[in-house]
Amino acid sequence: MRDYKFRGRRVDNNEWVYGNVLQTGYGTYIIPYQEYAGRLPQIKVHPETVGQYTGLRDSKRTKEYPNGQEIYGGDIFPPGTRTRGEVQIVCYDLELAKYKSVPLSLYNSNAGDGGWTGYSLNPYSEVIGNVWEHPHLLEEAKSQ
Known part of the structure; x- marks a missing residue:
């Protein structure tokens, strides 16, 4: 089965982040592949850098x-x-x-x-x- 992964550069510090992509009316986000207790973090990324x-x-x-x-x-x-x-x-x-x-x-x-x-x-x-x-x-x- 194929892995569906994305990467993008963070808006706040330009570091690469990997995970699932989420596009909303407020911007483009990556939800990292990590287990978190509670709400999943949404890290805002530059949309043109998403691959x-x-x-x-x-x-x-x-x-x-x-x-x-x-x-x-x-x-x-x-x-x-x-x-x-x-x-x-x-x-x-x-x-x-x-x-x-x-x-x-x-x-x-x-x-x-x-x-x-x-x-x-x-x-x-x-x-x-x-x-x-x-x-x-x-x-x-x-x-x-």
Whole structure:
């Protein structure tokens, strides 16, 4: 069974929080995956930073990520041979109802969703960051 997880950056301190997403008329919130006595906390996050877990992990094996790092929407993969040396961004394709990796030039030209282009996610790559935490990776890639 697939895990439905989300992450987002907190409004109050910009730290990442993981859990279920809740959108209301007052804002976007993450309800963390922790057991609490009483009312569940709702942590307000920047809505543009919310990304869903793809169900895949990358190939990175470290002490921190012994099974690989979870891959979320908005994550960045390094340049690859199939992308003509461009970084790739993880996007959700509504038409195909699946996640894919999109080269930066296609991501920029299609309002962030990559249109019909892109590649199946490759869990053999390593996540090198995400579009909100490492925007310099996108700027460097644009200038090449």
